C-alpha cells in the first residue's frame with residue numbers, strides 16, 4: 238500500500254515544528270574556529286536565507302547542502318515563534334484576521350525547510366541527512382509543542398470558536414476555524430500544569446521513536462542483498478527479472494552478478510518466478526523479518542514504547558484507547574465502525590483464500606511436488622495457476638507496460654477528466670538525475686502546478702510509494718501554486734532498455750498520481766484546507782478512484798503498447814488481464830485486512846507495559862484465524878504506516894474505507910457509459926480534487942455521487958460476492 242506524506246505549513250504547526258531551549262543549544266555547536274568558518278559560509282551561501290530565483294520558485298536542489306539544514310531550521314523556527322508571539326501579544330480582541338489569518342500565514346519558511354528536507358530524507362538520503370533527521374526530530378516536536386500547547390494562543394482560538402456563529406464567516410473560513418479548534422484540542426491545548434508538560438514529553442519521545450523505527454527498517458532493507466551467480470540460482474527467472482537484478486547488482490558493486498533486494502518491486506517478482514524453493518524461502522524470510530532480527534536495528538522494543546506512550550497520550554486527552562482518540566476525528570468516527578467494515582470483508586476473504594490455496598496445492602501436485610503450500614510458495618504457484626486459468630503470465634504482460642507509456646496514460650487521463658496538460662521542464666534543479674519535472678497547465682494554458690516524478694528504487698530511498706508536496710496551493714498569501722511530488726520504487730530497466738511495469742505497478746503509478754492531482758488541482762484560499770489536508774480515511778479516495786482508469790480498455794489499448802514492436806496490447810490479452818482481475822484477491826484481501834485488524838488491536842490496548850509485539854501479533858492473528866500460508870502485508874516490526882509517524886496509526890483501515898467510496902464512485906462513470914463523462918468529471922473536480930479539506934467528506938461524496946456510498950461495489954470488485962464480476 239502507499240502512503241501520502243503531508244507536511245503543510247498549517248499541518249506543520251500541529252504536526253512538526255521550536256522551543257527556544259534546543260534552538261539555542263544547537264547554535265552553541267560551532268565552538269571551534271574551523272566550525273565557525275564553516276558556519277559563516279553556511280549562513281552566507283545558505284539557499285534558505287535567500288529568495289529562490291528558480292523557475293516557478295522550485296527548490297534549488299543543486300545549491301542545497303546537508304549543512305544548510307540546521308541553520309535554516311533554527312532561523313525558521315525562530316521566525317515562526319516570533320510570528321506566534323506577535324499574535325498572542327496583540328492587545329486587540331481576537332478576530333479571524335488577527336488570529337486565524339495570521340496563524341495561517343505563519344511558519345512559511347519552516348514549512349519550506351521541512352518539506353525540502355523531507356523530500357531528501359525520503360528519496361535520496363545519506364548518513365549526514367539521517368543524523369540531522371535524528372537530531373531534529375525532538376527539536377521539531379518541541380517546537381510543535383511550544384505552539385500547540387500555547388495557552389494564550391489557544392485562548393484566542395477558543396474565544397473565536399465560541400462566537401463563530403456571529404463572526405460572519407465564509408463557509409471556508411468557518412471550516413478553517415473549526416479545524417484549528419479541533420486540532421488544537423486534540424493536540425492537548427486544553428491541558429494544564431503537569432498534564433501539559435507530560436504531553437509535551439510524550440510527543441517529543443514519540444517523534445524520536447518513530448524516526449528510529451523508520452531508519453531501522455531502511456537499514457535492514459539497505460543491508461540485505463541476495464546475490465545470485467549460478468544458473469541454478471537464476472532458475473525460472475524471466476529476462477525482465479534478470480535485467481532488473483543485474484542493474485541492482487551493478488548499483489551495489491556486484492557487477493556481472495544478479496542481486497535481489499527487499500524492495501517490493503525486486504522481491505515480489507523473484508518470489509513469483511524463482512524455481513529455486515530454498516532461495517525463495519531464504520528471501521521471503523529476510524523480507525518478513527525486516528526490523529525483527531534481534532540486532533541493533535530490531536524494532537520490537539520501539540513498538541512497545543510507542544504503543545504505551547500513545548495510550549498515555551489518549552488517556553491525557555480523556556480517551557480510553559488511542560484508537561478511540563484517533564477515530565474521533567475521521568469519517569468512521571469510532572473503532573467499531575472501522576472494524577465492522579474490516580470484518581465484513583475478512584470472512585469472505587478467508588473463504589476465498591482457502592479456495593485459492595487448494596488451487597495452488599493442486600498445481601504443485603500436478604508438477605509432482607508433494608508439498609504443503611508455504612508462504613514462500615504462494616506467489617510462485619499463484620503465477621502458475623494464473624497462467625493455467627487465464628492463460629496469462631506476468632512475462633507476457635510486462636512488455637506492454639512501459640513506465641514512460643504508463644506515465645503518458647496518467648497524463649492523458651488527467652487531461653480527459655480535468656483538461657490539464659503536462660510539459661517536461663529540463664532546466665530545473667533536481668536531487669537525482671532520475672527525477673523528471675513537469676509544468677502543469679490548465680485548458681487555457683495557464684500555469685497550475687509543478688510536478689516531480691521520481692519513479693525508481695535506489696538504496697538511498699525508502700520503500701513504498703507516496704505523494705508529497707514541496708509547496709501547497711493557497712490564495713491567502715497571493716496566488717500560491719502547488720509543487721507536488723510522486724515517488725515510486727520501480728526496478729529500473731537495464732541501461733538502454735525501457736523500464737517495464739507489472740499491472741500492479743501501473744496501478745500504483747495511477748494511485749500516487751491521484752494523490753498528486755488532489756494536491757495539484759487544489760483551489761482553496763486557506764493553507765489549512767489545501768489539497769490532501771483532509772480526514773485520514775478520506776485521503777485515499779482521490780488516489781484509489783484514479784486506479785480504476787488504468788483498468789479501462791480505452792486506456793490500455795492506447796498506452797499498453799509492446800516495447801519492441803509498438804503494437805497495442807492484443808484484445809485477447811486485454812480480455813484475459815481484465816478477467817484475471819479478481820484472481821488471488823482472497824490472498825490480497827487477507828494480507829491487507831489482517832494488517833488493518835492488527836493495527837486496530839495494538840491501538841485498542843489500554844495497557845502495553847508488558848507488550849511483546851511478536852507474541853501479540855501471533856496471538857491476534859490466531860484469534861482471527863489467519864491462514865498460515867499468508868503473512869500480513871506489513872508485519873509489525875516494519876509496519877511504517879503505523880509506527881513511523883502518526884499518519885496511519887489506528888488508520889490502516891482507511892484504504893478499505895476509501896475503497897468503499899472509490900469502487901462505488903467509479904461505478905458512476907460506468908453507469909454513465911463514459912469513463913470521461915464530462916458532467917461527472919466536473920463534479921469530481923468541484924467536490925473532490927479541487928476542494929481539499931474545505932468540505933465535509935461525506936457531504937462532498939454525496940454531492941458528487943448523488944447518494945450515499947454502498948459497500949456492494951467493493952465486494953463485487955474484489956470477487957467476494959461470488960458474482961464473477963471484476964475487481965481492483
Ligand SMILES: [Zn+2]
Nearest residue numbers: 239240777780
Ligand atoms: Zn495512497
